[in-house]
Amino acid sequence: MTESETAEWVRRLWKSGKNFYKTYAWVSFRARVMQKKKNRCEVCWNGGIDGKQVRKYRRATTLHHKKHLKDHPELALTESNMEAVCEDCHKLRHPEIYAKETRQKERWD
Ligand SMILES: [Zn+2]
Ligand SMILES: [Zn+2]
Numbered sequence: 861m862t863e864s865e866t867a868e869w870v871r872r873l874w875k876s877g878k879n880f881y882k883t884y885a886w887v888s889f890r891a892r893v894m895q896k897k898k899n900r901c902e903v904c905w906n907g908g909i910d911g912k913q914v915r916k917y918r919r920a921t922t923l924h925h926k927k928h929l930k931d932h933p934e935l936a937l938t939e940s941n942m943e944a945v946c947e948d949c950h951k952l953r954h955p956e957i958y959a960k961e962t963r964q965k966e967r968w969d
Pocket of ligand 1: 901902903904905918945946947948949950
């Protein structure tokens with residue numbers, strides 16, 4: 861698929877209320893890329909978000925879209941837009957989601 865075809869396909873999924881992350885195209889793409897990246901968190905392996913920490917191995921749990929899917933559906937299945945990350949690093953990539961979780965925690969703790 862070309863980028864514009866991919867964008868169109870993703871938008872069609874959204875319109876029909878389907879979950880992109882459940883499509884065969886994504887699941888197989890994700891498996892292939894994760895395997896290439898050795899299922900390893902790239903951020904931790906490269907010394908953390910600022911690159912200044914000790915390099916460490918952590919298992920990646922998420923294949924993150926560097927340019928977020930919502931804003932760049934054309935890059936939905938583009939390997940160079942992918943980053944394998946652990947849960948903690950993924951939270952740092954999405955402060956908007958993380959902030960919400962923290963607020964909820966504060967309310968109930
Ligand atoms: Zn990490
Ligand atoms: Zn992400």
